[in-house]
Amino acid sequence: MIWDWNFTLQILPILARAAVVSVEATLLGFVIAATLGLVLAVIRIAVPWTAWTISVLVELIRSTPLLIQIFFIYFVFPKFGLVLDAFTAGVLAIGIHYAAYCSEVYRAGFDNIHRGQWEASIALNLSSWTTFRDIIIPQAIPPIVPALGNYLVALFKETPLLSAIAVLELMQTAKIIGSETFRYTEPITLVGLFFLAMSLVSAALIRALERLLNRRNAR
């Protein structure tokens, strides 16, 4: 028999608990990515002399595989005295990796703001902090929500990489079940179905958010 329903029901609760870890890693990772990405993009504009350093950093992060960055933070950082547990190291690596991508998205969003908005802010003597907070960011974010949403889904689909440093997320749990029972069909298929379902749900939510923002902007 290729598919064993009893076995499926038996491993489902175990995988469900692991799914919680995957979702947690996704959400935490994305919070880091979205926040750090925004900070990088803002600093790049507000403090011009940092622009070169930040663009090199972003390029460096985007041009190396995420798996290497995960290993680097988990295995190499301890050599410099920074010991992190696997989950923290993994989430941090994912967050930083996607922060590099998100910062480029924010940058595109800022570039789209008409020069007159910056000039009006100067003419009203707004501080650069107020300019970003009240004028630039509120206008820049709505158009880039779809792009950020795509990175959320992409980030989510990369969480199985955390199995490489033995974080007990979905993939790692499925592998353990497989190696203990010699049945890989059900656990791996279930993991695939779970990612499919979650990705579709996320995509639908992002579309809904996009519609909401468009409606508000159409005022």
Added chain:
Amino acid sequence: MTEQPMVRFDNVSKRYGSLTVLDGLNLEIARGEKVSIIGPSGSGKTTVLRMLMTLETINDGVIWVEGEPLTHMRQNGKLVPANLAHIRRIRAKIGMVFQSFNLFPHMTAMANCIEAPITVLGMKRADAEARAAELLDMVGLSQKKDHYPSQLSGGQQQRVAIARALAMRPKIMLFDEVTSALDPELVGEVLQVIRQIGREHDLTMLMVTHQMGFAKEFSDRVCFFYQGKICEQGPPGELFGAPKNERTRQFLHAVLEAG
């Protein structure tokens, strides 16, 4: 001792690469004076306003505002480039209205007018709203205070922009071709508002304009710019009535012909 000029351009130059936009500009504007700047496009007239608003850096010279340097500060008796705190302190005396309005599209007319008073001047929201309501009333838009810019006509947007600038209580107001982006039938309502603030407020006003009729009637002095220099200046009656310079005559002839 004569009274300190409100603004003084002291040998100010502006270059973009090899292109000289303004060449050693000297210009004094007295407190409360209304000065119009006219001239062909590319003559540097808008640059004068943009430098005064610190939207453009200057390459040479010093701009003085009420006797204090705008983008310089004194250090050991010498003038050095000013820090941001100094620039913001002097800049607070100046307000600007733009050709393309530049209202904040995600904010209502009221929110546009209270943003800077609250965040920069530290006014209480209620006070800022009361003041903004007065100004919106003055520009004839008290009914539109909860409208977003996209719901307003060009003339209405420009009047909100004027109220927004006045809400910061500037001593100097700059108007950069403020009617150029408007449909002809909306020009009058904006000029009417400018006329009114010229009467009611003790503002120093500096405007770049193509509305020769308005410049003639409204200004104390008109400056004709040509190729980065003031080619001719004087009271509007003289400059429009009997221009001395050949360039001025040619320009006025061409403009009046077209208008």
